Amino acid sequence: MPHAMSLDEVLMILALCSYGVGAVVLVLYFFTREDWLRNFGAALAVAGCVAQFAQLGARYAETNVWPLLNLYGSLSLFTAMSVAIFIGFAFRYRLWFAGGFLLAIAALFLAYGVTWNEGVMPAVPSLQSYWAKIHVPLVVSAYGAFLVSFVFSVLYLVRYYAERRFAATGQGGDVVASWFATMPSLAQLDILVYRAVAIGLPLLTLGVITGAAWAREAWGAYWQWDPKETAALASWILYAAYMHLHTRNAWRGLRSSWWSVLGFVSIIFCYLGVNIWISGLHSYKV
């Protein structure tokens, strides 16, 4: 008998398809600046994001197990939050041109998360805490904001190096210049990176604080020097350094964009690398 899909699985497929198609549509918009492509892509992004939150809700309703306690659930929230934060930025600052890249990354992370779906498992004792409903969403949302800052940083770097290259060769400059004219300026992109970090860093701080409060209840001390904690501390230090560097004129723009890219690498290491490769108190893979 064929396996009947649950509502959770249906919504997950819907979200994946929305992001996949949305990524293609918005990448086309990036190159063509056709309004209908932007509108269609934006609708897909919103639909995918709504489907994801509905999927998490449906999974919780179906199983009565908090859905963020494994990589499948947390990656789902990570992509949903990154898309939600991006949608906020896109509406406020007219940034749909960047949506294709973000949706493509979100789709990849989501598809990877699906490979970790082992079905429904009750929580182990240390995860049976109200803190799970506070700490995990905060930290994962912070990661989502940092993904958005990463996308803006990459766009900054692409634009910066493309402008330098075409300025140097003098070829293709008109086409590229007219294309870049529809994008925010380098200074504006730099500010967008800063604004995304301004969402991520307080969330990460709050996530670490709530994690410490939880650790004090579960493990006996608010700080255990567990690999996950220390990796999160390293990421926090990197972004705190970013904040400080951004106060300096000489460090705004190119250098701080590279710094933001480095920060996101540390986030991915903290989020996935530590979970998968390094054993510790946070080793909850399935």
Next chain:
Amino acid sequence: MARPQSHRDVTDSLPSKFLRTFGNIPFGVSLLALWGVLTLIGVVVEQNQGSDAYFAAYPAPIARAILRMNFDDIYHSVWYLASIGLVLVSMTTATFTKVIPRRLPPYRPVKIDAIPLHVNVNVKGDPASVRDRVEAFFKKHGFEVRRRDFDGTEWSFADRFNWARVGVLVNHLAILIIAAGTIVYWARGFSGETAILTGQAAQMPQTRDIVRLDGFAYRIQPIMTKSGVVYQPIDYVSHVSVTRRDGVPTPMVVRVNHPIDLDGTLLYQASYGFGMRFALTHDGRATPALSDRTLMEGDALDLPGTSRSIVYERFVPTLDRRTGAPSADPRVTDPAVVLTIADAGSPIGSVLVPLRSSLDVGGGWRIVPQRDVIYSGFQYRYDPGVPLVAVGAVLLLVGLVISFYFLPARLHVRVDPAADGSSTVGLAATTVKGYDIFETQFRELVAHLESEVS
């Protein structure tokens, strides 16, 4: 070629050089980066392992470097503590040399056209009435307006979120408070761990409280996943009796996530395991003195008159009778033990022995694992620094929110008469974070000003 000494190099005293270096933001960021790198090393290099583990995991030169540099316990190494210390010194220096002095910048005239965020707006009316309307406009939009006279020229200054200049100060203060909280723990706190067998008691040396384990229960549920059966722990619970200074035992329950508070010392459910009682015979005769003990995993039993010993390595909850190997099922259904026989301290070999099965260990000695006794592992901790750390954490968050979401901005306004009888409002904006961050808001503000005041 040697760099010629600048005037500052020559005249600066050592303290002022120190203040300039440690108050310098790129220097502080370098220290942060150093702290971050050392932290990451501790993530990548597994901590607190024996030296053999590092030589097994890394090439010999790297393993030696890890051990010599103390990277095997990096978070207690001099490098790590020094990096944190330097960050705190740098932060404190920057606070006093940069953050506090810049909290209240003086009012002074500026060259409006030289500031990147500036605009000149023509408004009908004489300068005095226009100035009043412009000031009223800024007050209406949440700005604090002050008027100053410089050499007969009147300037208006509209400040927004001036108070938010304390954001960085709050952040720095918060980190110092957190550091103070951890120092309080080092100075006055304590922690420890203990494993108590069912029916036995242990005393916490610092508090002298006696904890007796009346019983321990656990629940493990087999779950069918897409990859097969996973045995998921659901609950661990210890029933204990705690005897404090009053001498009266009080029954309590300790669960994961639910520590018990013993006058400020928290007792946590940490782990569980199985002790084992063995029956030991020599030439068929029982040796009660040796058999009367419950061994914990890792304990050894010396055989009298021989150089041999038996180490109780670990408990196997379920033996897979088909393969003769330990099963993945952690529930106790068909238990066994892993014993290692050692001669003169050197292991000869290990063997899996089912419960109540006899093992000949040579020289007429036989050993029988008789009965498992469950034990509960506890951690306890007294940390008087927690309230300080909590206050610091809240302040840190508040400081970040202030720093990120309340941008102190100052608008410099000068109203001059124009040729056609109207007035020109010169407006320039400065912020503590440059101009680009305020550009959108400045344009929106100017648009409102033009529509409301003109």
